[in-house]
Amino acid sequence: MTTVPDLPDAAEALEHFPFDDGRGIGVNERFRELRQRKGLYRVRFAYGEPTWLVTRYEDARLVLGDPRFSRAMSIGRDYPRQEEGTDVARLMTLDAPEHTRLRKLLAKALSKSRMDAQRPTVHAAADDLLSSAMKAGPGMDIVVDYAQQISVRSLCDLLGVPASDREAFESTSAALLPGSGVGPEDMTRRFGVLRTCTEQFIAERRARPRDDLMSALIEARDDEDRLTHTELIDLVFTLLVAGFETIITQIPNCVHVLTRGDRVLWNRLRANPAELPAAVEELLRNNASAGAGMFVRYAREDVNVGGTLVRAGEALTVVNESANHDPARFEDPDAIDFTRPRGGHLTFGHGAHYCPGAQLGRIELQEGLRVLLTRTPQLTVRNVTWKKRPHVRGPETMRVTWQGD
Structure with missing residues (x-):
């Protein structure tokens, strides 16, 4: 039966x-409670109008x-949003047919073959950074x-950005991150x-086109339609926003999980090493790295979602971190199981707005971890300062050393 709550x-x-x-x-344990209750739950962010929270996997996919x-x-x-600023990546706020x-x-420019061809470059960048x-x-x-450096190097290499311009790309990418502390005047200057x-x-x-992503984007066409x-x-x-934050958050998050306690997962x-791709998928599912408030939608018409009638315009x-821990979809969801069937998590989203750079993100994460696993067997986390940003969870800083205790 549809629940039609009295809206405040x-x-x-x-x-x-x-x-x-x-x-x-x-x-957060609160999501466990919300997944079990009937209907959706209405809340308010620091900024914006009220919103319904979608915490169950089936509802999230819908x-x-x-x-x-x-x-x-x-x-x-x-x-609804956590910070006063607004979106800057236009592709993320479009609907069909423009989107x-x-x-x-x-998608034509970000082909699987082009992304796969980046793997040796990403590995070499990670290896060089660790050597330095x-x-x-x-x-x-x-x-x-x-x-952060893996992300900058691989993204700039993919686009074909000259080394002389990479500082501008890195500076602006860092400023775009929610909670970066960059003021509006400095943001405008960097942009x-x-x-x-x-x-x-x-x-x-x-x-002078070359074999890089920017040349591919310039040449991309749908019939006679160019960008x-x-x-x-x-x-x-869009690529800067989507690609930069993911990798600089996920590599430290994964290292933190893999090396904690008795280091069973790391060892x-x-x-x-053949388990690394499956391990990355499971860690992406398990880590609450980008969940709260990143995926706001508006109902075009009255729609039943999880037993609640959501009115048009609401x-x-x-909350993908909650959906990724829904026991109705994932058996024993709080456990980290590298043998779990791959696929299905919502860390990169779902549907039309599924992250276009997901394949590159996976490659960066796999190769960044592979280099550390191979060359620093006793890698130890010494000190962590966590971000205070619920929508992008991860370390602000994480000091590691090459030797164990």
């Missing part, structure tokens, strides 16, 4: 969401994959000195520098 008026206080300050990568739920309806609205056209063109860190001292900050570099870069590639100049800029920003992967927020 705008002045009535709703429970604040997220339910914690984001430190650590454990899944909202993420059904065209009755819109991302574009958030444009121009006071949508379908751009996504199709992007080892020469510099007995340890490193794995966030800044390793994961200006990046836009100038990108426009010059596009012009050069139009004149416009503005769309090229938007897609570069298992060292002994069985917001819904998918």
